[in-house]
Amino acid sequence: MKKKLLSVLLAAAMVFGISFYAAAEEGVTDTEIHIGQWGPQTGPAAAWGSVARGTDAYFKMINDEGGINGRKLVLHMFDDGYNPAKTMAGVKELQEGKGMFAWVSGVGTATGLAVKEYLMEKKIPWVGPASGSQVWTNPPSKYLFADYPLYYIEAKALCNYGATKLGKKKFAMIYQNDDYGKNGLAGAQEELGKLGLKLVEAVPVEVTDTDLKPHVMKLKQSEADVVLLWVTPSHAVRTIGTGAAMQFAPQWMSTSTCSDFPFMNTISKGLWTNVIAASFGEVPDSPNPLMQKYKKAHEKYAAKEERWGVFFYAGFGFVEPAVEALKRCGKDVTRERFVKEMEGLKNFKGILGKVNFKPFNEKDPSSRQGTNEVFLVQCTETSGYKMLTDWTKYE
């Protein structure tokens, strides 16, 4: 009975309000599409703020090229200082005030987790969280599309390379004691287990620690010949620096977080040479035409102090699939259509690995984990990139 009434009402609404149906989705006008993003510009995690500034430059570039099917992209980014309570505040203010069509990127696992439920309940699409945690797609949610290769996968790739290509046997790991580090730890344990090896030492480090001597002592005692660095850039530099002072020089391997070789080699005063890192996107000096184009956008739109760093152009990369899907939507920009177009992305190649999504299946994380492709690079003496592998997919 109730259903019948509802359908009658719906039909009536459709008859009386064609305009209502044709009216665009929240956050979409005839000339603009409003997109939200958060990122820490202040606080201890502020170094990752460049992701949001990258996306800003990307949108400016798109708008100067004429926008998407006649509509300009308007980015509303705000600073949350890596504090989930502030992320929540900013997301609510923008969503309920100006009305966002969708959210893109957004740095951090904790900050993202705080708002995930809110966005999903309201059925607002969110593309490309800037963190490779498993929480985004395990279990998957219909409106959340992740395109940062899992830290877990990066760890597997590095371990696999170290054991099979370099023939190393003793792996150790220093990991940040949070979701980021533990995802990596799980990946390394899993892959080494498959190869019949195991971690000889796994040392947790707290974000606030500044003295890493005891940590490096442990690594040294384990006599590891490969050490995986699953920490922040400053901790990575401290670790290998302390190692160098203790004359402990294994093969260091690091996550994509520290894959910005020119930068890492500068702040480590040259110690970063020969470090192997996983990378989720093209390298900074890549001749890839898209990269060249983005580099021009960087020169044109970014502030003069802005470094052409991995996480700056990652702000382009994480958002590319969303922009592509918006393009494919044509004139009809609605959330349902957008989700459908996202699901239709097959082998989409931007500056990240190939991105694939599938129609939503709550049992299949890969329906929402767009890419798991990484490649490995090694830092040369001139802070250049030496390709060790091509884009490789891991499960």
Added chain:
Amino acid sequence: MDMKRDYYEDVKLFTSGVGFFWFLVLMVFLAAYPFLVKNYYVYVANYIAINIIVVIGLNILVGYTGQISLGHAGFFAIGAYGTLILMTKLSFPFLLALPVSALIASVFGFLLGLPALRLEGPYLSIATLGFGLTITRVIGKIEFFGGRQGLHAPELVIGPWHLNTDRDFYYLLMVITVLMTVGARNLIKTRVGRAFVAIRDADIAAETMGVNLVFYKTLAFAVSAFYTGIAGGLFAFVLRFIEPELFSLFMSIMFLAMVVVGGLGSIMGSIAGACLLGWLDLQLRNILSLPYIGSWLESLSKSYFSLTGVSNIQFILFGLIMVLIMLFEPLGIFGIWIRTKKYWKTWPF
């Protein structure tokens, strides 16, 4: 201030009809508030209400009893984690889980109060600071508490009501906040409160007058921790997600700053301090989108500073406001209020 003639007059909740009238006006305003503003501002109000409860609790300790604590984020964490764990793992109803976890917090408060018997000043602040840091580390270590991944809040159901939007939760929160405020006020006006104040002013003198120092000092810690625990449990439902890193030392410092900026030893001051700093904390990020000021700041950064760090103006302003208030009025906002009141009472003389 009029002369009080007897004890009952002193402990009366409302000293005059006018006071009662304003109280009623405030209640009506609070009840109507969610319908007057956008949902976002309801969230802001919730956030501030949480801060108010903590700051009142901390003021009982700092302002009235004269102790110092840089570890209240620890009690806050215990309240938040306790409530969620009791609800999800042991299926307690919310209204039971909240006071139980606050009681757990107050047990920890009591324990922290024990070394505090002998410590004061910087010694006490380092001891409490250590407590705050250790608690979050321990919570993060235990996988049963969700480890470093954090916990999501379950659905909140009280009797027939499902309180899952900011508006619904707002009413529950306001009822608790008003109750806690009145409770604190009553506590301060009675025997216990007078004992606290006596300890603050001169603990040895108080002891000779028959105030049991061990009992009342630890009680002050326990009561303060209880308030903070309640606030923590409520906070878990405002954010609906908690993780150990949230309860940082910075949070403890902010609580202390709210107490001092609001006014030591004043409940009105606590409310004012929590409102001002809580609001600034959430709203300062919008400074760059203000007309004129925003563009001026940007051009300033372009020529003298850096555009990538322009958001740090929030910090500068926040610090500046704190410093200025404290420079001009050691009693904080409450002191400013008293002064304006006095000024207008005798105006134009």
Added chain:
Amino acid sequence: MLDFLQMVVSGIAVGSSYALMGLAMVIIYKTSEVPNFAQGEMALISVFFAFMLLSHYGIPSYIAFPSTLAFAAILGFFLEFTVLRRAKNPNVLGMIVITIGLEMILLGLVSWKFGADHKDMPFPISPYESFAIGKMFVSTLEVLTLCVALVMMVTLFLFFRFSKLGMAVKATQQNRSAARLMGIRTNRIMMFTWGMSSVVGCVAGLLLTPVSMDPFMMWDPMLKGFASAVLGGMTSLPGAVFGAYMLGIIENLFGGYVSIEFKSVVAFVIIVLVLCVKPSGLFARHYVKKV
């Protein structure tokens, strides 16, 4: 045994930077009875000043470092003169909040000017060079830090013991009004102590920069310095240094043998235990209040 010795050596090395921060905090606490939460950030701004001189203007280090120390002194004078002296009838908590406010302002200024990225400080000594004693390794920078900390402690100790100015500082600390009656300009003394403490903090900061430099680099050393000063007794200079070395060694041993996860909080637990026995720290004389 070798590991044990290496840990002790590492502990002493890290303790030296705590010791310098601890000394800086003690100097201010001795006169104003305020734990100065802005200490780390005062050092931070001076360090970034040095960074600016060295890498933006290419000034050679033998000019840049002395001018940085001068800058630090002026910064200390300036903050005391313009901010702390202006507080009306200050209470301790009010002063603490003022220093917290200052901390935020200074941190904000540095991050506004230099952004959040890590910096590469052109420091004359590489932090990665080390020499071996038997099979233990000590880096050159650590030895330098250790020497600086000890020299600093001895100098300050001699200064307070034998110089006229040092006596005046001590007098101000013990009884301000009496000191003023004796003809000491206590205001200037206060200003002077802030400048002095800022310089000591700045030295600590400079010695930390070669390893890693970003706007949040001073927060943890400041806390640890504060903690070690408390452990040694907030008013005692040798106490702060001793506390710092104890803290460094305990942290390293605890990290090595018990649990690395709780390494950075174990210090505080030990402090609480020590304070239960000696409520005013290890070295300061416990002040018994008279009614």
